[in-house]
Amino acid sequence: MAHLLIIDDELSTSWALAEGLSDDGFTIDTFRSAEDAMDWLKRGGKSELVISDLRLPGMSGLELARKLSRGRHAQPVIVVTAYGSYELARDLSRAGVVECFSKPFAMDALRRAVRRALAASARPRRTTAATRTKATVRSIAPRTVRATVRRKAA
Numbered sequence: 001m002a003h004l005l006i007i008d009d010e011l012s013t014s015w016a017l018a019e020g021l022s023d024d025g026f027t028i029d030t031f032r033s034a035e036d037a038m039d040w041l042k043r044g045g046k047s048e049l050v051i052s053d054l055r056l057p058g059m060s061g062l063e064l065a066r067k068l069s070r071g072r073h074a075q076p077v078i079v080v081t082a083y084g085s086y087e088l089a090r091d092l093s094r095a096g097v098v099e100c101f102s103k104p105f106a107m108d109a110l111r112r113a114v115r116r117a118l119a120a121s122a123r124p125r126r127t128t129a130a131t132r133t134k135a136t137v138r139s140i141a142p143r144t145v146r147a148t149v150r151r152k153a154a
Contacts, residue, residue: 054081069096
């Protein structure tokens with residue numbers, strides 16, 4: 001089963017999230033700061049998804065999401081926060097956050113979001129526009145050649 005990281009400076013929140021998600025068979029490690037989680041990853045720790053509080057001591061959940069959206073530790077990030085706004089949602093989306101939950105939230109909704117994010121990250125990456133264009137050209141070209149040959153033969 002997938003390995004999740006939960007990052008929250010409130011022990012009661014970390015515990016509740018870990019308990020709720022471990023029932024689904026996930027392996028879970030909890031951290032009280034984003035720096036501790038990043039150090040763990042840099043030392044060779046592996047995870048498939050991060051659930052982070054937005055406001056943390058030191059590095060924020062937003063900064064963490066920016067770091068985890070690219071590079072060798074890239075993985076989906078879900079943010080939970082008691083502070084939400086349109087601007088925050090925009091910034092989180094730009095940072096690559098896949099979901100944002102306002103506290104309090106329903107554990108079932110978080111479970112569904114975790115499953116969606118893990119399923120999406122397991123899918124092959126989407127092709128680039130250049131690859132799609134080449135594929136389209138290759139698939140259209142034989143039909144075009146056959147139609148041209150038929151017209152010249154008629």
